[in-house]
Amino acid sequence: MNDDLTDLYQEVILEHAKSPRNFKVLPDANRVAHGTNPLCGDNYIVYLVMDGDVVRDASFQGSGCAISKASASLLTSTIKGKTRAEVEALFGKVHDMVTTGHADESLGKLAAFAGVHKFPARVKCAILSWHAAKAAVAGDVAPVSTE
Ligand code: ZN
Numbered sequence: 001m002n003d004d005l006t007d008l009y010q011e012v013i014l015e016h017a018k019s020p021r022n023f024k025v026l027p028d029a030n031r032v033a034h035g036t037n038p039l040c041g042d043n044y045i046v047y048l049v050m051d052g053d054v055v056r057d058a059s060f061q062g063s064g065c066a067i068s069k070a071s072a073s074l075l076t077s078t079i080k081g082k083t084r085a086e087v088e089a090l091f092g093k094v095h096d097m098v099t100t101g102h103a104d105e106s107l108g109k110l111a112a113f114a115g116v117h118k119f120p121a122r123v124k125c126a127i128l129s130w131h132a133a134k135a136a137v138a139g140d141v142a143p144v145s146t147e
Pocket of ligand 1 (some may be wrong): 036040041042064065066067068125126
Protein backbone atom coordinates (compact mmCIF):
# COMPACT_ATOMS: atom_id res chain seq x y z
CA MET A 1 0.00 0.00 0.00
CA ASN A 2 1.20 3.50 -0.69
CA ASP A 3 1.15 6.20 1.99
CA ASP A 4 -2.20 7.60 0.97
CA LEU A 5 -3.97 4.26 1.19
CA THR A 6 -2.28 3.57 4.51
CA ASP A 7 -3.78 6.85 5.67
CA LEU A 8 -7.23 5.90 4.45
CA TYR A 9 -7.28 2.41 5.91
CA GLN A 10 -5.70 3.06 9.27
CA GLU A 11 -5.48 0.12 11.62
CA VAL A 12 -8.39 1.29 13.77
CA ILE A 13 -10.61 1.50 10.67
CA LEU A 14 -9.63 -1.96 9.47
CA GLU A 15 -10.19 -3.44 12.90
CA HIS A 16 -13.66 -1.88 13.33
CA ALA A 17 -14.65 -2.88 9.80
CA LYS A 18 -13.69 -6.47 10.53
CA SER A 19 -15.27 -6.62 14.00
CA PRO A 20 -17.89 -3.88 14.13
CA ARG A 21 -19.11 -2.88 17.60
CA ASN A 22 -22.82 -2.58 18.36
CA PHE A 23 -23.66 -4.39 15.11
CA LYS A 24 -27.16 -5.54 16.04
CA VAL A 25 -30.79 -4.46 16.25
CA LEU A 26 -31.80 -2.77 19.50
CA PRO A 27 -35.29 -4.16 20.20
CA ASP A 28 -36.09 -1.32 22.63
CA ALA A 29 -34.86 1.46 20.32
CA ASN A 30 -37.12 4.50 20.34
CA ARG A 31 -35.24 6.32 17.53
CA VAL A 32 -34.38 4.66 14.24
CA ALA A 33 -32.81 6.33 11.20
CA HIS A 34 -32.02 4.87 7.80
CA GLY A 35 -29.01 6.20 5.88
CA THR A 36 -27.96 5.41 2.32
CA ASN A 37 -25.01 6.40 0.17
CA PRO A 38 -26.05 5.33 -3.36
CA LEU A 39 -22.64 6.22 -4.85
CA CYS A 40 -20.90 3.52 -2.85
CA GLY A 41 -23.84 1.24 -1.98
CA ASP A 42 -23.60 1.87 1.77
CA ASN A 43 -26.91 1.20 3.51
CA TYR A 44 -27.36 1.35 7.29
CA ILE A 45 -29.96 1.66 9.97
CA VAL A 46 -28.93 3.38 13.21
CA TYR A 47 -30.87 2.45 16.37
CA LEU A 48 -30.90 4.62 19.48
CA VAL A 49 -32.41 4.29 22.90
CA MET A 50 -32.96 7.88 24.01
CA ASP A 51 -33.83 8.75 27.59
CA GLY A 52 -35.04 12.33 27.30
CA ASP A 53 -32.11 14.12 25.71
CA VAL A 54 -29.50 11.44 26.40
CA VAL A 55 -28.41 8.52 24.22
CA ARG A 56 -28.55 5.49 26.52
CA ASP A 57 -27.71 2.90 23.87
CA ALA A 58 -26.81 2.86 20.18
CA SER A 59 -26.42 0.20 17.51
CA PHE A 60 -26.48 -0.26 13.76
CA GLN A 61 -27.26 -2.81 11.08
CA GLY A 62 -26.70 -2.89 7.35
CA SER A 63 -23.94 -3.26 4.83
CA GLY A 64 -21.37 -1.19 3.00
CA CYS A 65 -17.68 -0.56 2.53
CA ALA A 66 -15.00 -0.79 5.24
CA ILE A 67 -14.97 2.99 5.81
CA SER A 68 -18.72 3.28 6.33
CA LYS A 69 -18.90 0.21 8.56
CA ALA A 70 -15.96 1.29 10.74
CA SER A 71 -17.45 4.77 10.99
CA ALA A 72 -20.81 3.42 12.19
CA SER A 73 -19.02 1.14 14.66
CA LEU A 74 -17.03 4.02 16.18
CA LEU A 75 -20.05 6.32 16.06
CA THR A 76 -22.27 3.96 18.06
CA SER A 77 -19.47 3.39 20.59
CA THR A 78 -18.81 7.12 20.93
CA ILE A 79 -22.29 8.58 21.34
CA LYS A 80 -23.52 6.38 24.20
CA GLY A 81 -24.13 8.61 27.21
CA LYS A 82 -24.01 11.81 25.16
CA THR A 83 -26.77 14.39 24.93
CA ARG A 84 -28.44 15.45 21.69
CA ALA A 85 -26.42 18.71 21.75
CA GLU A 86 -23.16 16.78 22.27
CA VAL A 87 -23.94 14.43 19.37
CA GLU A 88 -24.71 17.42 17.13
CA ALA A 89 -21.46 19.15 18.16
CA LEU A 90 -19.53 15.95 17.47
CA PHE A 91 -21.18 15.64 14.06
CA GLY A 92 -19.84 19.12 13.25
CA LYS A 93 -16.30 18.16 14.29
CA VAL A 94 -16.37 14.87 12.37
CA HIS A 95 -17.76 16.63 9.30
CA ASP A 96 -14.96 19.23 9.50
CA MET A 97 -12.35 16.52 9.92
CA VAL A 98 -13.39 14.38 6.95
CA THR A 99 -13.67 17.41 4.67
CA THR A 100 -10.54 19.32 5.79
CA GLY A 101 -8.33 16.71 7.49
CA HIS A 102 -8.20 18.78 10.67
CA ALA A 103 -8.83 16.54 13.68
CA ASP A 104 -9.86 18.25 16.91
CA GLU A 105 -7.96 16.54 19.75
CA SER A 106 -11.24 15.76 21.53
CA LEU A 107 -12.12 13.34 18.70
CA GLY A 108 -9.92 10.53 20.08
CA LYS A 109 -10.15 7.38 17.98
CA LEU A 110 -12.43 9.12 15.50
CA ALA A 111 -9.30 10.95 14.30
CA ALA A 112 -8.55 7.76 12.33
CA PHE A 113 -10.90 9.15 9.68
CA ALA A 114 -8.91 12.36 9.09
CA GLY A 115 -7.16 10.81 6.06
CA VAL A 116 -10.52 10.41 4.33
CA HIS A 117 -10.44 14.08 3.28
CA LYS A 118 -7.86 13.19 0.60
CA PHE A 119 -10.47 10.95 -1.02
CA PRO A 120 -13.54 13.10 -1.73
CA ALA A 121 -15.59 10.11 -2.94
CA ARG A 122 -15.13 8.43 0.45
CA VAL A 123 -16.18 11.41 2.59
CA LYS A 124 -19.82 10.35 2.21
CA CYS A 125 -18.95 6.84 3.37
CA ALA A 126 -17.39 8.22 6.56
CA ILE A 127 -20.15 10.71 7.35
CA LEU A 128 -23.19 8.58 6.44
CA SER A 129 -23.89 7.05 9.83
CA TRP A 130 -23.33 10.47 11.44
CA HIS A 131 -26.08 11.95 9.28
CA ALA A 132 -28.35 9.11 10.35
CA ALA A 133 -27.45 9.55 14.04
CA LYS A 134 -28.01 13.31 13.83
CA ALA A 135 -31.46 12.71 12.35
CA ALA A 136 -32.22 10.06 14.98
CA VAL A 137 -31.33 12.23 18.00
CA ALA A 138 -33.44 15.03 16.52
CA GLY A 139 -36.37 12.62 16.14
CA ASP A 140 -36.38 13.09 12.36
CA VAL A 141 -37.56 9.78 10.94
CA ALA A 142 -37.21 10.60 7.23
CA PRO A 143 -34.55 8.44 5.49
CA VAL A 144 -31.17 10.17 5.12
CA SER A 145 -29.29 10.02 1.84
CA THR A 146 -25.90 11.48 1.09
CA GLU A 147 -27.24 12.43 -2.36
ZN1 ZN B 1 -18.71 3.47 1.16
